[in-house]
Amino acid sequence: MSEIVSVSGGPTKPEIIAVSLSKLGLKDGDRFADVGCGTGSVSIEAARIARNLAIYAIDARKEALLATETNFKNFGIKNARVLAGEASDILGSTESIDSIDCAFVGGTKNIDSILEKLVEKKARSIVVNAVRIETVVRTIEAMKRLDIFDEVVHVAVSRSAPIAGETMFKPENPVYIVVGKRQS
Numbered sequence: 001m002s003e004i005v006s007v008s009g010g011p012t013k014p015e016i017i018a019v020s021l022s023k024l025g026l027k028d029g030d031r032f033a034d035v036g037c038g039t040g041s042v043s044i045e046a047a048r049i050a051r052n053l054a055i056y057a058i059d060a061r062k063e064a065l066l067a068t069e070t071n072f073k074n075f076g077i078k079n080a081r082v083l084a085g086e087a088s089d090i091l092g093s094t095e096s097i098d099s100i101d102c103a104f105v106g107g108t109k110n111i112d113s114i115l116e117k118l119v120e121k122k123a124r125s126i127v128v129n130a131v132r133i134e135t136v137v138r139t140i141e142a143m144k145r146l147d148i149f150d151e152v153v154h155v156a157v158s159r160s161a162p163i164a165g166e167t168m169f170k171p172e173n174p175v176y177i178v179v180g181k182r183q184s
C-alpha cells in the first residue's frame with residue numbers, strides 16, 4: 001500500500017474526510033470538484049465511495065499539484081483532471097468545467113466567489129472544511145445568501161498516543177464542516 005505524499009495543510013485527517021464525504025452524498029458517475037485539493041487525499045477517498053467519478057482537483061500551489069499528481073498515480077486514480085490556479089477563476093470558466101454535482105472545499109481563500117461559481121455550475125451538494133471561526137461565519141453567510149445553507153458540524157477528534165506503556169488521548173485541531181445543499 002502506498003503512503004500518501006504530504007504537503008503543508010494536508011492530508012486532511014481521515015476522520016474529517018469520512019464525515020465530510022458522508023455529508024456530501026456522492027453518487028456513481030458524479031462530477032466531483034476537490035477545491036484546494038492539497039494532496040488529493042479527499043479525491044482518493046471519494047473514488048473509493050463512488051464509482052466512475054469525474055474528478056476535478058484544483059489548487060493554486062505548485063507543490064500541492066505535484067503531490068496530487070503523484071498520489072493519484074500511486075493510488076490508481078483515473079478520470080481525474082488536476083487544474084492549476086485560483087479556484088474561483090477555474091470554476092468560473094466554461095472551458096475547464098461545464099457542470100459539477102458535488103464539491104468538497106478544503107481551500108477557503110475567496111470562499112464567497114467559489115460558492116457562487118459552484119451554485120452556477122448547479123452543484124447539488126457542497127461541503128466546506130474550515131478551522132478559523134471567521135471563515136465559518138463567512139461561509140454560512142454566503143451559503144444563506146445563495147439559499148443553500150444546510151448545517152454546520154463541529155468535529156473534535158482525539159487520537160490515542162502511548163504514555164509510559166499505557167494509552168492517553170491527544171486532541172487534534174477541531175474542524176467545522178459546513179454543508180450546503182441545492183434546494184429543489
Ligand SMILES: C[S@@+](CC[C@H](N)C(=O)[O-])C[C@H]1O[C@@H](n2cnc3c(N)ncnc32)[C@H](O)[C@@H]1O
Pocket residue numbers: 008009010011012035036037038039040041042058059060061064085086087088106107108109110
Ligand atoms: C488545508 S489545504 C487542503 C488539504 C487537502 N484537503 C488534503 O487532504 O491534502 C488547503 C489547500 O487549498 C489551497 N487553496 C486555498 N484557497 C484556494 C483557492 N481559492 N484556489 C485554489 N487553491 C486554494 C491551498 O493552496 C492549499 O493547498
